[in-house]
Amino acid sequence: MDVKAAEQRVQELHDTLNKYSYEYYVIDQPSVPDSEYDRLLNELSNIESMYPQLQTPDSPTQRVGGAVLDVFRKVRHDVPMLSLGNAFDEADLRDFDRRVSQSIGNVPYSYVCELKIDGLAVALKYEDGLFVQGATRGDGTTGEDITANLKTIHSIPLRLKKPFTIEVRGEAFMPKQSFIALNCIRDERGEEPFANPRNAAAGSLRQLDPRIAAKRNLDIFLYSIGNPEAIGAESHSEGLDMLDSLGFKTNKERQVCKTIEDVINYVKKQSEKRTKLPYEIDGIVVKVNSLSQQDELGFTAKSPRWAIAYKFPAEEVVTKLTGIVLSV
Numbered sequence: 001m002d003v004k005a006a007e008q009r010v011q012e013l014h015d016t017l018n019k020y021s022y023e024y025y026v027i028d029q030p031s032v033p034d035s036e037y038d039r040l041l042n043e044l045s046n047i048e049s050m051y052p053q054l055q056t057p058d059s060p061t062q063r064v065g066g067a068v069l070d071v072f073r074k075v076r077h078d079v080p081m082l083s084l085g086n087a088f089d090e091a092d093l094r095d096f097d098r099r100v101s102q103s104i105g106n107v108p109y110s111y112v113c114e115l116k117i118d119g120l121a122v123a124l125k126y127e128d129g130l131f132v133q134g135a136t137r138g139d140g141t142t143g144e145d146i147t148a149n150l151k152t153i154h155s156i157p158l159r160l161k162k163p164f165t166i167e168v169r170g171e172a173f174m175p176k177q178s179f180i181a182l183n184c185i186r187d188e189r190g191e192e193p194f195a196n197p198r199n200a201a202a203g204s205l206r207q208l209d210p211r212i213a214a215k216r217n218l219d220i221f222l223y224s225i226g227n228p229e230a231i232g233a234e235s236h237s238e239g240l241d242m243l244d245s246l247g248f249k250t251n252k253e254r255q256v257c258k259t260i261e262d263v264i265n266y267v268k269k270q271s272e273k274r275t276k277l278p279y280e281i282d283g284i285v286v287k288v289n290s291l292s293q294q295d296e297l298g299f300t301a302k303s304p305r306w307a308i309a310y311k312f313p314a315e316e317v318v319t320k321l322t323g324i325v326l327s328v
């Protein structure tokens, strides 16, 4: 095969492999068996060995980077990653709604309710559609560059469907099943088990060797798009739909609620479904949907006035071994 044919075939393989990856990891509807994916990935890897100049950073063969780091680079967030005010009961939610309606006046408004994924907040930067940097939230202003580890999360696209330069934010997490399997392996090795999936996700993303992170079966749900207005969204829910159209994984349980009563019903419904979910959540995040109303409401020093985190009461877990009730 000459280099022209190789270039052509590399592009075809990128497109096909990215499509299969999206089907399997983002929308959970694989159209081919893993063996087909592996066969094509192997073909791409062979062509890249023959023509190294055709190997690009966004190639599906580049998900597990080479270098083992000795430290993570510090990165400053262009826009601080804020924290969230908390609500612990219905009264707190009603108080939040009262503050919102008093502040934006007698006009219609709606909320978006999202499951609060119990993981680690991260920020992903794309330049001309290429994934160029991933960072932890850190203290909200400064985080750590964990790009190599985030590249191992297959639901994170290495190149967007459109050449956008944007920053998106989300929660990286470890599914419950992966957490149980990882702790079994650690137990067999005589290693300390992780206390919960959140710690396991944090510990995995803090691995200096991306090959270890690649084995931890991490995943991510994106929940925020930088300057959504710049790409035509007028509401938060439109922004989330835009994340979907760009190939990102967002959480499907989200719901637009017209009233705080609907929010309270959503919280009750999701609280009952919590144990059936394949990932851990620690509450519900309630956000004013209109972006212009978010701007009107603004921020306190630490968090947006247009969002609140309803926290579920700590789950009581009876440990199998000792029978002691632990609140987690």
Ligand SMILES: CC(C)(C)c1nc(N2CCN(c3ncccn3)CC2)c2cc(C(N)=O)c(N)nc2n1
Binding pocket: 081, 082, 083, 084, 114, 115, 116, 117, 118, 119, 121, 137, 171, 223, 224, 285, 287, 304, 307
């Ligand atoms: C964009 C805003 C600020 C409204 C926002 N902020 C969030 N968080 C901030 C506090 N964070 C935080 N983390 C550590 C220490 C303090 N705060 C952790 C992320 C959100 C977290 C989730 C989630 N977990 O599923 C979510 N669906 N939406 C969020 N939305």
